[in-house]
Amino acid sequence: MTRPFLEVDDLCKRYPGRDGKPGAPVFDKIAFSIDKGEFVCVIGHSGCGKSTILNILAGIDEPSRGTLIMDGREIAGPSLDRGVVFQAHALLPWLTALQNVEFGVRSRWPGHRREQVREHSVRYLEMVGLGHALDKKPAELSGGMKQRVGIARAFAIQPKMLLLDEPFGALDALTRGTIQDELLDIVRATGQTVFMITHDVDEAILLADRIMLMSTGPYARIAQMVPVDLPRSRTRATLHHEPGYYDIRNHLVDFLVDKATKKESVAS
Numbered sequence: 001m002t003r004p005f006l007e008v009d010d011l012c013k014r015y016p017g018r019d020g021k022p023g024a025p026v027f028d029k030i031a032f033s034i035d036k037g038e039f040v041c042v043i044g045h046s047g048c049g050k051s052t053i054l055n056i057l058a059g060i061d062e063p064s065r066g067t068l069i070m071d072g073r074e075i076a077g078p079s080l081d082r083g084v085v086f087q088a089h090a091l092l093p094w095l096t097a098l099q100n101v102e103f104g105v106r107s108r109w110p111g112h113r114r115e116q117v118r119e120h121s122v123r124y125l126e127m128v129g130l131g132h133a134l135d136k137k138p139a140e141l142s143g144g145m146k147q148r149v150g151i152a153r154a155f156a157i158q159p160k161m162l163l164l165d166e167p168f169g170a171l172d173a174l175t176r177g178t179i180q181d182e183l184l185d186i187v188r189a190t191g192q193t194v195f196m197i198t199h200d201v202d203e204a205i206l207l208a209d210r211i212m213l214m215s216t217g218p219y220a221r222i223a224q225m226v227p228v229d230l231p232r233s234r235t236r237a238t239l240h241h242e243p244g245y246y247d248i249r250n251h252l253v254d255f256l257v258d259k260a261t262k263k264e265s266v267a268s
């Protein structure tokens, strides 16, 4: 039997309490797997530990207990195998859009010639519609454009897994929709494996193959894994016409307004 691409088992995180002793676990007994090429979204109330799980997957935080295996190897520290995009862009302000992407590409392939690095970086910036803004610095870009540069940089290093922490959270609805479409196009074209946090149920239904619902913390758990069995060809424009869309949407909203906070309803 082939093993899943990502396997997370028995994950627990405690932060120190006020007295310096370990506090109650934010989440406990978190176990899930992701197949190669799968898009998984995680939804749960504020504070249940979504970002902490993503940071542990990124290798920039450590679990208090548990194992994480990606592509047969234990996750231990950050790696260019995992590309991360946060809600607030993390671009280097003194570099242009192109130089920000080139920076990542050079780290990934130190042996590449200058021209190769440039061509590769330009291609990814063009994919997110920024071919015209290569030489602009972050301060000259809108919020949506900055997030696009971050997405281009993450995709350009061709990571084995992409980790997205509410990447569109700070954007207006129109820009958000456009970038969702761009992300969907690139993910479909590249078969990228993605783990993404969102608070937006429609965004999750549009993008995800499965949606991981978390109960509230402390002691947050994975309450349900909801498969999104709608055609992968779905788009923002067609989503609400898909049979089954409202069933999934109602299920997610009911969970968030009710079950997420009820410990006894949470499956182990």
Ligand SMILES: Nc1ncnc2c1ncn2[C@@H]1O[C@H](COP(=O)(O)OP(=O)(O)OP(=O)(O)O)[C@@H](O)[C@H]1O
Residues within 6 Å of the ligand: 015, 016, 026, 044, 045, 046, 047, 048, 049, 050, 051, 052, 053, 217
């Ligand atoms: N460095 C830290 N030290 C102590 N507690 C922390 C630390 N980082 C996070 N926490 C706590 O862990 C819990 C989970 O935080 P986390 O940011 O992972 O939640 P989240 O589900 O991503 O929330 P949100 O949806 O609001 O972003 C919160 O109660 C938070 O206060």
